[in-house]
Amino acid sequence: MNMNPKMSENIRFMPDGDGYKARIGLIYMASSIVMDAEMAAMAAEGVSTHTTRIKLPKVTVEGIEAMMNAPELEQAARLLASAPIDVLCFGGTSASFLHGTAYDHGLIAKMKTWAPGIKITTASTATLAALKAVNAGPVALATPYVDEVHARAIRFLEENGHQVVSSKNLRIDTDQALAEVPLEEVYRLVRAVDHDDATAIFISCTNFRSVGAIEALETALGKPVVSAIQASFWHSCGLVTEGGCKPGYGSLMSKPVVTV
The missing domain is CATH 3.40.50.1860 (Rossmann fold)
Structure with a gap:
């Protein structure tokens, strides 16, 4: 097969954000701006984050419950699962711990049915794994x-x-x-x-x-x-790849992912 002579030259490509190591799907609050930005900051080359958002009325027990009971949560998971992601993270700490550990486990079980075949975590599950690590x-x-x-x-x-x-x-x-x-x-x-x-x-x-x-x-x-953000990114990366986290963001980043 003949190679295009221009492509045989020593060409340097710049990183373009392609998630060839890991593609993280993130369910995140529509009014929030910090988590996906911080995940991008921590990401080594080859790790990408892809976000779908849901509405949080207010950061109170009532507001969080309204968000978690709305049909948009399932829709967000199914939308992300239609993309070739490797792991799906629910990016709400208070929303996943609000009613305790059993509730968080139940949320993961529902997400597995909405996004079959994709590894699943939540900010709360990731936090416990990080504290154990x-x-x-x-x-x-x-x-x-x-x-x-x-x-x-x-x-x-x-x-x-x-x-x-x-x-x-x-x-x-x-x-x-x-x-x-x-x-x-x-x-x-x-x-x-x-x-x-x-x-x-x-x-x-x-x-x-x-x-x-x-x-x-x-x-x-x-x-x-x-x-919570550091732990969520570390756990999401660690479920699917090694070397997905840049150094400089805490001792956790050098720890292997452990089960909780």
Whole structure:
């Protein structure tokens, strides 16, 4: 077969975002902007994220429940499953832990029926896998949530064996306001929530900036820092490929994925 002489030259192509290592499907809130941007920042060459969105009325128990009971959730999963993705991630932490571990497991079971043959995770499942990977026991918790949702986060962590020895929350109830919290404020919040008995710190919420500060926080605090977005990306990548995460986003990124 004759080769086009122009193609036989030493041509350098630039990375174009093709997900030849892993294609991640992400179900994400329509009003949110942080998670898919941070996943792109952490992605090594060959990993791509493809997002379908669902509407979150308000970041309260009632608003989250309305989102999870709407038919758009199933539609989003089926839409993503029509693309050649390798893994499907539900990118809502509070939405997947709101009613406890059994609810999160039930969500995964439903997603498997909506997206057959595709690996499935949620932000909450990924968080537990990440905490196990960094050998976390008792944790400190930082969230932007209102008090009732923050309390559900504590309950979820503790029912899965992670005593919450210290916690702080910002009491934000609108989704767009979550994304407006500067990274410097997130850094200060996490520093303030640290506790001598905490073996790791967890930053919850997938519309709350975090990953740009994780390396600096681990250096300052001398312990693992896990965020919901970081854990979701790490878990999604690790279910289908190796080397999908760039260095510089925390000690978790060098850990193999473990089952929970």
